[in-house]
Amino acid sequence: MRRPAPGRSVGDAAAPLLAVALWILLFSAACLLHAARPLVPAGTGPTGEAGVLDRTLGALRFLVAERATVAADVYYHGGVGHAAAPRRDPFRAWSERLDPVRHVHLHGAEAAEMLPWLRAATALDAGDVETWLLTAYWVERVGAEAGEVEGVYRRARQAHPRNYRVPQQQAFHRLRTGDWDGAETLLRLALRLWPQGEEDDPDHALRDRAHVASALGLLREVAGDAAAAEAGYREALAARPGHETAAEGLRRAAQGGDPVEARRVLRRLAAEEPAPHACDHHDHHHHH
Amino acid sequence: MTNAIEIDSLGVTFRSRRGGEVRALDGVDLAVAPGRIVGFLGPNGAGKTTTLQVVLGFLAPTRGTARVLGLPAQAPEARERVGYLPERARWYPFLTGRELLVGFGRLFGLSRRAAADRAAALLAEVGLADAADRRLGAYSRGMAQRFGLAQALVQEPDLLILDEPTSGLDPLGRMAVRAIIQRQRARGAAVFFSSHELSEVERVCDEVAILVRGRVRVRGRAADLARPGESLEQCFLRVVEAAEAGT
Amino acid sequence: MRAMRGVAMVAGTVWVEGFRRKDAYVLWVLLAALLGVLAGVEVYGLARPARYVVDAGLLITWVFSGVLVVTLSGRQIAADETSGMVFALLSKPLGRGAYLAGKWLGAWSMALAATLLFYAVVAGMGAVRGGVSGPAVWGQAIALHAAALGIVGALTLALATRLTAGAAMTLGALLAVVGFALMPTLGARAAEAGGPAGAVLTAAHFALPHLELLDLRRRVVHAWGPSPWGPWLASLAYGIGWTALGLLLAWLGFRRRPLRQDGS
Numbered sequence: 001m002r003r004p005a006p007g008r009s010v011g012d013a014a015a016p017l018l019a020v021a022l023w024i025l026l027f028s029a030a031c032l033l034h035a036a037r038p039l040v041p042a043g044t045g046p047t048g049e050a051g052v053l054d055r056t057l058g059a060l061r062f063l064v065a066e067r068a069t070v071a072a073d074v075y076y077h078g079g080v081g082h083a084a085a086p087r088r089d090p091f092r093a094w095s096e097r098l099d100p101v102r103h104v105h106l107h108g109a110e111a112a113e114m115l116p117w118l119r120a121a122t123a124l125d126a127g128d129v130e131t132w133l134l135t136a137y138w139v140e141r142v143g144a145e146a147g148e149v150e151g152v153y154r155r156a157r158q159a160h161p162r163n164y165r166v167p168q169q170q171a172f173h174r175l176r177t178g179d180w181d182g183a184e185t186l187l188r189l190a191l192r193l194w195p196q197g198e199e200d201d202p203d204h205a206l207r208d209r210a211h212v213a214s215a216l217g218l219l220r221e222v223a224g225d226a227a228a229a230e231a232g233y234r235e236a237l238a239a240r241p242g243h244e245t246a247a248e249g250l251r252r253a254a255q256g257g258d259p260v261e262a263r264r265v266l267r268r269l270a271a272e273e274p275a276p277h278a279c280d281h282h283d284h285h286h287h288h
Numbered sequence: 289m290t291n292a293i294e295i296d297s298l299g300v301t302f303r304s305r306r307g308g309e310v311r312a313l314d315g316v317d318l319a320v321a322p323g324r325i326v327g328f329l330g331p332n333g334a335g336k337t338t339t340l341q342v343v344l345g346f347l348a349p350t351r352g353t354a355r356v357l358g359l360p361a362q363a364p365e366a367r368e369r370v371g372y373l374p375e376r377a378r379w380y381p382f383l384t385g386r387e388l389l390v391g392f393g394r395l396f397g398l399s400r401r402a403a404a405d406r407a408a409a410l411l412a413e414v415g416l417a418d419a420a421d422r423r424l425g426a427y428s429r430g431m432a433q434r435f436g437l438a439q440a441l442v443q444e445p446d447l448l449i450l451d452e453p454t455s456g457l458d459p460l461g462r463m464a465v466r467a468i469i470q471r472q473r474a475r476g477a478a479v480f481f482s483s484h485e486l487s488e489v490e491r492v493c494d495e496v497a498i499l500v501r502g503r504v505r506v507r508g509r510a511a512d513l514a515r516p517g518e519s520l521e522q523c524f525l526r527v528v529e530a531a532e533a534g535t
Numbered sequence: 536m537r538a539m540r541g542v543a544m545v546a547g548t549v550w551v552e553g554f555r556r557k558d559a560y561v562l563w564v565l566l567a568a569l570l571g572v573l574a575g576v577e578v579y580g581l582a583r584p585a586r587y588v589v590d591a592g593l594l595i596t597w598v599f600s601g602v603l604v605v606t607l608s609g610r611q612i613a614a615d616e617t618s619g620m621v622f623a624l625l626s627k628p629l630g631r632g633a634y635l636a637g638k639w640l641g642a643w644s645m646a647l648a649a650t651l652l653f654y655a656v657v658a659g660m661g662a663v664r665g666g667v668s669g670p671a672v673w674g675q676a677i678a679l680h681a682a683a684l685g686i687v688g689a690l691t692l693a694l695a696t697r698l699t700a701g702a703a704m705t706l707g708a709l710l711a712v713v714g715f716a717l718m719p720t721l722g723a724r725a726a727e728a729g730g731p732a733g734a735v736l737t738a739a740h741f742a743l744p745h746l747e748l749l750d751l752r753r754r755v756v757h758a759w760g761p762s763p764w765g766p767w768l769a770s771l772a773y774g775i776g777w778t779a780l781g782l783l784l785a786w787l788g789f790r791r792r793p794l795r796q797d798g799s
Contacts (some may be wrong), residue, residue, distance in 0.1 A: 027734070057797050074584065075587075075757075077761070078757045078759070079753040079756060079757035080753075089722040089740070090718070091718070091722065091740070091745050091748065092722060094748060094766060094769065094770075095719065095745075095747060095748055097761075097763065097766040098748060098751070098762050098763075098766040098767065098770055099750075099751065099753055099754060099762070100754065100757075100759045101754065109583055110583075112578075112581050113583070113584050113585070113586040113587070115577065115578050115579060115581065115584055116578050116584050116587040117587065119576070119578055119579070139579045142581060142583065143581075144579045144580055144710055146582055148579040148580050151579075152579070170577075171622040300792075332559060340792070341793070344622070344626050346622070346625065346626075346793070347793055347794075347795050348791070364628060364630060367628050367657060368628050370626065372623065373620065373623075374619040374622035374623055374626075374796070375561060375697035375796065375797070376619060377618065377619035377620065377622070378618040378619060378620075379618070379620065379623075380548055380551075380554045380618075380620060382551055382553065382555040382556065383551055383552070384549060387551065388548075391544045391547065391548065392623075392627060393546075394540050394543075394544050395537075395540065395541055395544055395624075395627045395628055395629050396627065397537055397628075398538070413672075421658075423555075436623075439623060442627075447777055450627075491743075497753065
């Protein structure tokens with residue numbers, strides 16, 4: 001029989017593990033200190049991945065999710081975060097010469113680098129619709145298969161069944177893939193889910209409503225249904241008077257509609273969809 | 289002829305945590321001649337270990353002088369010719385006996401090969417040849433003590449300082465240690481050792497010094513120190529009691 | 536020459552102990568397992584993302600290497616004193632300076648060797664997932680990481696000359712965490728605080744090591760390419776300077792200190 005390893009106390013062997021535990025604690029504390037937004041535990045069920053995370057991390061997972069979203073944004077900017085404007089001191093100047101602080105964005109397939117963080121953020125906290133929208137937007141643009149993009153939207157709608165922004169963004173994805181019928185169904189769903197006076201940002205919601213309604217108008221115009229198209233444009237203009245696409249559509253509809261032009265405009269709208277942002281960008285410290 | 293150890297009015301004062309002073313040694317006088325075995329006795333806290341630390345250069349004296357082989361105790365050169373067995377030493381448990389002895393040999397400037405040869409010879413001398421490649425952590429108390437003697441003999445020292453060399457050993461172990469010590473004397477080395485084992489001291493030592501409360505109270509041949517019919521143990525108790533009583 | 540041999544002998548015992556205790560293996564396996572899990576996470580069917588694996592791997596590498604260098608250098612003196620080994624060693628022709636230098640060299644080189652293995656795993660995982668940065672920036676990052684380990688090891692050793700092993704390790708770890716996490720913003724905090732608190736923070740800003748100057752993870756992870764050589768060399772020199780200062784403090788703390796076997 002072998003003798004037990006001599007001269008080795010439990011304390012010695014446990015020291016590295018204790019240090020790792022300490023590190024996790026410090027990390028958690030850092031998460032707590034940095035949590036900037038209120039936590040949204042809504043829409044997270046005890047099933048699957050979320051259930052496992054819930055049991056292991058508890059409420060801490062919302063804080064970690066918050067950090068993962070920030071990490072995604074930092075990755076998008078080539079590892080450069082949103083530091084406050086630095087004070088000039090010798091160490092900072094030295095550090096900046098050693099290490100980059102230029103403002104860059106990831107382009108094309110490179111943007112996939114931030115997706116693991118968004119993946120983690122949505123797994124840890126399904127309650128933040130912005131993260132879902134951002135994820136879907138980028139999953140589509142880095143060249144993932146269409147099924148993957150649809151999968152993100154499906155899970156986003158499970159987590160946020162009453163939020164119009166998910167079907168709205170998904171509709172424009174369908175427009176890009178050429179599924180115009182699917183797009184129309186989703187746009188109608190978005191209008192049905194419209195918040196009745198409980199939106200966070202009424203101005204933004206009205207802009208969205210005008211966008212969705214005018215897209216519906218365009219779809220109807222393409223289908224040759226000038227009357228329905230006109231109704232769509234009018235609804236858009238009601239939400240946002242002076243909406244340029246709707247105003248032009250209304251002029252065309254008055255003359256019986258122009259399906260070819262409507263199709264062109266629709267394609268352009270779908271192609272030009274701006275990226276949703278994970279973070280507010282006014283706090284960026286940009287070195288162009 | 290230069291004494292192996294020459295201690296003159298040695299005083300060591302520690303500052304206690306409360307700011308007071310503690311006199312660990314209070315004028316110790318002692319000499320150890322070459323080729324002699326001197327036992328260093330005293331109750332716990334008498335200052336034996338402090339004395340050894342000064343002799344080995346670990347501690348600077350507050351007063352008096354300590355010379356080793358004619359050199360100041362603090363001089364690094366003195367260490368070249370001194371072998372030391374610390375009390376209750378636990379050797380690096382992850383090294384084998386051979387590895388640590390070779391390392392020690394290298395400290396004395398031996399080549400790798402010479403150090404390996406010396407390690408093998410020493411391990412054979414202390415009866416650990418079979419355990420040479422076993423980890424020190426797996427050595428029994430007696431084996432560790434014999435290893436301690438081996439590491440103290442790496443450079444064939446002129447002075448051997450042993451702190452409680454037989455403590456915790458069974459009779460066989462003691463006999464082995466005694467034999468090693470006597471071989472060193474035969475070689476001409478001086479041996480200075482502290483011990484609580486009075487019978488051991490009586491058997492091995494040429495001379496005895498008894499330290500109580502930081503001062504050497506008596507020194508000389510054991511037979512001369514004891515009164516007629518008195519054992520060394522009885523003599524020791526008498527000296528300690530007298531010193532404690534302040535006489 | 537004799538002193539060099541002493542340093543090598545003491546460092547060698549640290550190495551053998553480190554190898555046979557297998558702490559580093561445990562951490563290495565832990566790292567490989569963690570990275571394996573991370574690299575295996577399904578990311579929307581994409582093969583591309585590699586940076587998060589390298590990023591997490593380098594973070595874990597820094598933490599583990601820090602743990603290793605702090606535990607290795609923090610426990611040496613106290614362990615030797617408790618076991619009595621320090622008396623056996625210093626009763627031989629081995630000066631206290633050479634003893635300390637050997638302890639530092641052993642702890643640092645052992646932690647560095649383990650760190651190189653960690654880097655191999657991280658770079659390997661990154662390469663499997665499509666690669667991140669070229670060898671030049673990896674080399675620069677590893678060299679500065681080695682310098683950071685030198686600083687932390689030397690300062691922990693200095694603390695260990697006067698404190699118990701546990702206290703030295705805790706303070707060494709704290710110093711490392713502060714050096715990384717707090718030092719980059721300490722100047723700004725000092726300006727904000729103002730008054731006596733600001734003066735204390737300003738003093739700390741200049742008196743404590745800035746480990747962030749030795750951290751090139753961002754360059755490696757986000758494919759920024761190698762750092763300009765001027766600031767890089769300055770950082771390396773900074774690391775070596777702080778290590779030398781740490782060793783000097785260790786020597787000052789240890790050269791005349793009484794040694795006790797009970798470790799008090």
